[in-house]
Amino acid sequence: MNKIGKYNNVNKPNWKRGIGDRTIRFKCSxxxxxxxxxxxxxxxxxKEDETDFDFFWADRNWMKEYFDQCYMxxxxxxxxxxxxxxxxxxxLMVKNLKRYRKQLDREVGKLEAAKCDFFxxxxxxxxxxxxxxxxxxRCPGSIWIMKPVAKSQGKGIFLFRKLKDITDWKKSDVYRIRDDKTDDKEPPETYIVSRYIERPYLIGGRKFDIRIYVLVTSYIPLKAWLYRxxxxxxxxxxxxxxxxxxxxVHLTNVAVQKTAPDYDPEKGCKWSMQQLRQYLTAxxxxxxxEKTFQLMNDIFIYSLQSVKKVMINDKHCFELYGYDVLLDVDLKPWLIEINASPSLTASNQEDYELKYGLLEDVICIVDQENKLTGKEKRIGGFDLMWNEGPVLADDGGADCINPPTYSTNxxxxxxxxxxxxxxxxxxxxAAAKKH
Incomplete structure (x- = not known):
């Protein structure tokens, strides 16, 4: 059964309009x-082969092969x-974060640079x-985790304690380090190796990570929105x-967990962000x-700042990032990775409603239909957190259960x-338009 429409009994606001007198044409990969x-x-x-479109939800391969060849x-x-x-x-994420941390240390000082110590x-x-x-x-007995840099859904990841484990692995056909004694018929696959967070915060004895959505509509100037x-x-x-x-035990990816013998696809293994915040507050x-969530805000802003100067800003482009964050036993958040294509396939009705609302709000902010003033600080479930500087809150948190006391939006x-x-x-x- 095609999954489109399987969970689509969602109340959808009827907010439609074309560009001028013309209905918007879209493509979707x-x-x-x-x-x-x-x-x-x-x-x-x-149609797939048409080049006349106004909006395109493209996959990364299309960007690589065709974006530079298109007139838009x-x-x-x-x-x-x-x-x-x-x-x-x-x-590249780690490389850019390390470089940015050194830049802050050099230009601002160690206290500011220490705010980048979240990976x-x-x-x-x-x-x-x-x-x-x-x-x-220098750290005998520590656990490390290996990840291929260009794969997702937990593929190719493994943990190890002994250097022998990685020595045996690097000699395999999967991975070979070039030196004078090896052939170089094929390049080695690039991996990262990170110190494993051995004391994660547990709920019910189980490890979890947090998926958070950040929308960037521009890098110059940097304009970023955080989804509630x-x-x-x-x-x-x-x-x-x-x-x-x-x-x-160790990988929380849905693609991994759903293969477990006792996995229930309707219940899944998820809590909403609201449930998590209420649990921690209680x-x-x-x-x-508040301190933990403010540290998460720092992760979003500092990571975006780290690539601001290298990102090719283009007025045609926007990006919905899926941040994966892990809490340790001290409630310190750690950045695990950032996804350019967070999963948009629903696993159950609740997941469908979350993703439908998220994507509908993304499209509202992108404002293909020319409705917004550009001064909005909240649109749907998104709050504007950075607009070439921190955005301060007004009364936007009045409806928040245990609202934050700090002033960021x-x-x-x-x-x-x-x-x-x-x-x-x-x-x-509508009222502003009349006046």
Whole structure:
């Protein structure tokens, strides 16, 4: 059964309009929730070989092969930046963060640079293999995690404690470090190796990470939005360091967990961001949880700042990033990775409703239909957190359960009354147009 429409009994605000007298033409490379959203707009779907379109939800391969060859009218919008991989390819993300941390240390000072210490000690292999070995020997008994830089859904990931494990692995056909004694018929696949976070925060004895959505509509100037909703993804098996080979214990990816024998696709292994925030607040109090969520805000802003100068800014482009964050036992958030193509396939009705609302709000902000003033600080479930500087909150958190007391315009895990907000915004824009 085609998954499009399987969960599409969602209340959808009727907010449609074309460019001038012409209905918007769209293309979409994916057959999942985003296709439902685009069709729900009442726009016209362009054929696969057509080059006349106004909006294109493209895959990364299309960007690589065709973006530089296309002429696009000023109003055309596409859902990736040309070199998005500077932030979303695991090795490049770490390289840019390390460089930015050194820049802050040099220009501002160590206190500011320390705010970038939200990613584990990481090395790229093969280029930094000997540096990794030196660090490994300084920390005997530590657990490390290996990840291929260009794969997703947990593919190719493994944990190890002994240097022998990686020595045997690098001699295999999968990976070979070039030196004078090896042939170079094929290049080695690039991996990163990171210190494993051995003391993650557990709920019900299970490890989890958090998927958070950030929308960037421009890098010059930097303009970024944070979505109020997201979810925590739990492992299917209780956490233990005794067996580091058990992927159901250590990897929270849905693609991995759904293969577990007792996985329930309707229940999944997820909590909403609102559930997680309420749980943590009940256990640790508002002040402690605020500090944790403020540290998450720092992750989003500093990571985006780290690529601002290298990202190819293009007025046609925007990007919806899926951030994966892990909490340790001290409630410190750690950045695990950033996804340029976060999954838009729904696993159940609740997941469908989250992703439908998320994508509908993305399209509202991109404003293909020319409705917005450009001064909005909230649109649907998104709050504007950075506009070439931090955005301060006004009364936007009044409807938040345990609202933050700090002044940044971010309300991650707060009440997401996006439908009501869109209706209010529509009335405000209509009233402003009359005047």
């Amino acid at each position: 994916m057959q999942n929730v985003i296709m439902d959203v685009l069709r729900g707009k009442g726009w016209i779907e362009a 009218d000023e109003h055309v919008r596409i859902n990736h930046f040309r070199n998005h991989y500077e932030l979303t390819r695991k090795n 584990p000690t990481t090395f790229e292999l093969p280029s930094e293999y000997h540096m990794f070995v030196d660090e490994f020997k 909703s997201g979810f925590a993804r739990f492992s299917n098996t209780r956490f233990s360091l005794e067996s580091i080979d058990d992927t159901y 256990r640790y109090g508002i002040e402690t949880v 971010t309300f991650l895990g707060c009440h997401n009354d996006r439908k009501t907000q869109l209706q209010q915004l529509k009335k405000q824009l």
